[in-house]
Structures are given as C-alpha cells and as structure tokens.
Amino acid sequence: MEHHSNPRPPWLEAECIARESYGKLVALLAAEFRDVAAAEDAVSEALVAALTHWPEQGIPNSPEGWLITVARHRFLDEARRTARQSKLLDALTSSELPQPFSIPDRRLALLFVCAHPAIDPAARAPLILQTVLGFGADRISQAFLVSPASMAQRLVRAKRKIRDAAVPFQIPERSEMPERLEPVLDALYACYTEGWSTPLEGVQRNDLTREAIWLSRLLVELCPESAEALGLLALVLYLDARSAARRSDLGDYIPLSEQDPALWNPDLLDEAESLLLHASRLGSPGRYQFEAAIQSAHIARRHSGQTDWASILAFYDALLQYAPNPVVLINRSVALAHVHGAAMALKSLAELEGDPRIGEYQPYWAAKANLHDQLGETQHAELAYTRAIGLASDPAVRRFLIERLGAGNKSFD
C-alpha cells in the first residue's frame, strides 16, 4: 500500500479502495454466501454506502473491514427478506466470521471458480473480469465484441450455475492443480490477446491487456511455484514490451521480424526473461513457457542482432506437443521457412487444408501467401493475399497485406 503525505479525500479513498479491494471483497463474500452475484451486489451496495458515510464520519480504521461488515449485513437482510437459503443464513449468523483485521485473500479460489471446467469457456474470461476487477457487462461486451445483452446473459447464466450447481470455492488439490490451472491461464491469456489483437484505436481494449497483466501478476503472487503461471506472466510481458514497436508513426503494422528493438521496453523484457528462467528451473514445462521461450528467442536479437530461427523452430516443435492447434502450426511454418525453406513450410501447411477452422483465419492465408511469394509462385500468392485481405479486421494489417500484394504484382495499384 502506498503512503500519501496528504490524506486522500474520502470519495477518492472509497474509489481507490473499490479499485484495489473489489475482487478481494467479492471473493471473500462469494465463498461465504456461495453466490457470486449476491456477493457482487452486497459489495457494490457497501461501496455506495461508503461514499455517503465516509465524507461525513471520516474514513474508518479498517476500510475493508467496514465494507465487509456492511456488505454482510446487506446480504443477510436480503436473505431474510426472501427467506432464501435458510440453512446458510443460520450458519452465517451463528458461526465465527473472519475478523475484518485479518482479511483472507480468496481471489485465487474465485479465479478457479470462474474458470471451472463446468463453466462455459466463453464465459470464463469475462466472468473473471467482472468478479475480480468489477468490470461492467457493457464494458466487457465491447471488449469481446458481443452485444451487451448476450454478454449479460452469459454472465448471469454462469453465476446462476455456480450457485445452483454448488461449484465449490476451493483451491484445487495439488494433484489436480495442473489440470485446473490450465483454464485459468487460458482465460487470462484470452483476456490479453483480446486486447492485443485489436486496433490500437480501441482504448477500451488496450485496457484489457493491462488488466490481464495485473491478473497474471496476481496469479503468480498467489501460486509462486507454478511454472506455467510464471510462463504466462513472462509471455504477456514479452508481448507488452513490444507494443510500441508494432505500429509505425503512421499507424502501419510492423511484423515482429521488422520491428526496431530500440522501441522495445527493456525493463519489461528483463523481467520477462528472469520470470521465464525461474519457471524453467521448476522443471515442469508447459504451453505457456514454450510460448514465452519463442518470444525470448525472438527478442534475443536486441543484443545479438540476429534471429536464431533454429531455436525458434525447436520451441515451436515443443509447443506443438502441448498445444496441437492450427494457430501454432501456422506460426511454426514461418520459422520452418527460415530454417528449411518455404517449400517445406508450405508442405507443413498442407496438413491444414480442409480444416474448417482455417477457412476464415486470416493469419493462415497471410502466411500461405508469403510462402508462395518467397517461391515466386505469384498467382498462388495473389490468391492467398486477396483472401487474407478480405478476412483482415485490423485496418493496419489490411494495409500491410495490400502493400505486400502490390510488391509482388505491380499492376495492383
């Protein structure tokens, strides 16, 4: 916690606490009430109460404790009014509740609840954003390109399932940890890529990358010995370190191999490198560590001046064992072309032909076009570039692809 020479005004204090403590309070109360939606409502009401009480009566000694007490009362009142969960009500009123001065951090359990295998995968990342960070459904819907109504419905449905099916607020046992951690990591990574893969114009979505990093840091804080959690944090830091280099001053897309290393953030890269090293020493390799290792190999040219494609290819081969999906295969083909030539890389992409997932997947067509281009197969390249251009949603990427197409075919302009 930071120390301020000037005490913050109460309204600001309430806002800061809301930002810093929201997830912690919701996590604690959701576990107590066994109901995420009820915990969110109670915490929101307590925060509203704080905004009216604190400016008049001063900020309490333990602001979080004050909020918890108020939130619990709100929940109990509501539970009595609706005579809901009478057994739970007895338990809550009679049992020893945690004292406000030692507020346990249940956010990890909440992350596992939100990314439980029984929860709709499409709801997991949004649910984490809402319960741990307090994002509103409309803001989340903008980030995930879903209508606010259907996002709200998805979130309500997930919370109802957590309550009615009694998804437990427990940290999984050690033996199940790897299996249960995976969807949590996937949800956080989905959160990051959602923010990353969108045009920089979208300020809201940029936010999403920051929050994903914050949550990944939290996960590492809560599971310091999880190699994959460290791997994920390293991965998102590598990506974030390069964010200023991904676009030219004119907003044009710049592929990784052509980025200026001087524009990469050296502090973030150093942090990512040391996290990845720490992860690798734990001796339990996984998808996110290899994803991070690929990034690490790419950015090594900031010192060496050269890209070590052979290592990158080796990391892709390893990654393919953990994540055998078209996206990895497509990215691997780029490294394969550098090491063994474009013809070999095209052959590896042929495996994907007929896969329904790649028909509308722009990076597949861009990679294929580039490989045909390298082989001087102009007609094939043109067809694939045209397809990729038609599928591109980022205007900067579209401009980049149009330029590439133009470079191979002068008559295009």
Place this chain on the structure above:
Amino acid sequence: MQYLLLLYGDEKLSAKMTPEELGHTMGAYRAYTSALQDSGVYIGGNPLQSTETATCVRGAGNQARVADGPYAETKEQLGGYYLIDAPNLDAALEWAKRCPASEHGCVEVRPIRVFTAEEMNGASQQSAPALA
C-alpha cells in the same frame, strides 16, 4: 446437495453385447453402486428399459395424446440414473467420472432443485401448479 446422474449411451451397442461383455458391465455397475453406498452418497438409482419401450403422453384429460416412442430421437439414450448426495459439484463430478457409463457414453450431472421458502409461498398463492 443432491445431484441426479443421468446415464446416456448408445443402446444399440448395449443390445449387441455378448453374454461375457454383459457380465463385465453388470459387474462394473454392481461395484460402482456398492462404492456409492459405502461412501454414504447413494440415495437411489435404476437402469431403464430401452427407448423402444417408451411411451409419451402429451395433453391432459380428454386432450391427452398417447404416442409410442421416446421424447426425442437421439444418438445416445437415457439408460439409467443415480440420485446421490454430494457436498458440491466437484464431488459429484468425481462420482460421475467413476461411473461405468462415462467410459463409452456420457453422464450428465444435474443438481436437484430445492425451492426456497419464497418460491414455495409464491407457488401456494397461485391456484394452478407453477410447473409448466
């Protein structure tokens, strides 16, 4: 917390079982049922006759139409159920994973709905049953 485990599988495959395979399957279910009972989670359970024996009734009283056949034609059919009492979903899912039906078919886990006092009061004020 009570959960209903609904056991789905391809009944054509079970109909084709050799006596030896049938014996193995029966043994597996006997062992599973005893494990549920020994752990104190078992409330009830039964296998069902095939969907060929199913009859559907739709509409009440004079309007009732009776028709041969199951509610829906599906690739896998409901072949039995268990009603269990487990502390939470994870515990219920653990039991579902142990169920012999999950090996070749699918076990659907559904929490039993308990009406709250409010819902019960609301329902009793209406003249007609609340179930639609």
